[in-house]
Amino acid sequence: MARIAADGETDVGGPAKNRRAEQRMALFHARLRERALKSTAPRDDIARVFFALSRHVSAEELYAEVKRINPHVGYATIYRTLKLLKDCGLLSERHFDEGQARYEVVGEHHHDHFICEDCGRILEFEDEAIERMQRNIARRLGVTLHRHKLELYGRCADCAAKAGDQDL
């Protein structure tokens, strides 16, 4: 069964999503305490915006969003906090193709990505048949699979329509 989600299609202010963002904040604070670090206002603002956005965001995009709620946050703090969130296991860093790094919240479920080469839109999908095939390949090779990364590149439906692409 395939599930597809696109950036920007989710309801940012949805109550379920806010609850999830709050749970992640609580987890962030717990992880900071484990590391004997204290939570600071800029750090919290950055983490809160990151969790609330919940999409594949670049450091620049995150910086622009954080600026709207806290104009005093510097770019270096954004980077340090992204690294901290990664160390806390709450963020995963993606390097699609040659593009700049993008950051996403570590989700409850695994997913793969489609990246539009025209507009940069990122779609997420998961497909049980593909997952199963990868496990079969690992078995055939006699290897143990730890993780995988599947990235599909092409034109999204909107860009394909604009470009007049025919169905493949």
Ligand SMILES: [Zn+2]
């Ligand atoms: Zn596109």
Ligand SMILES: [Zn+2]
């Ligand atoms: Zn993703």
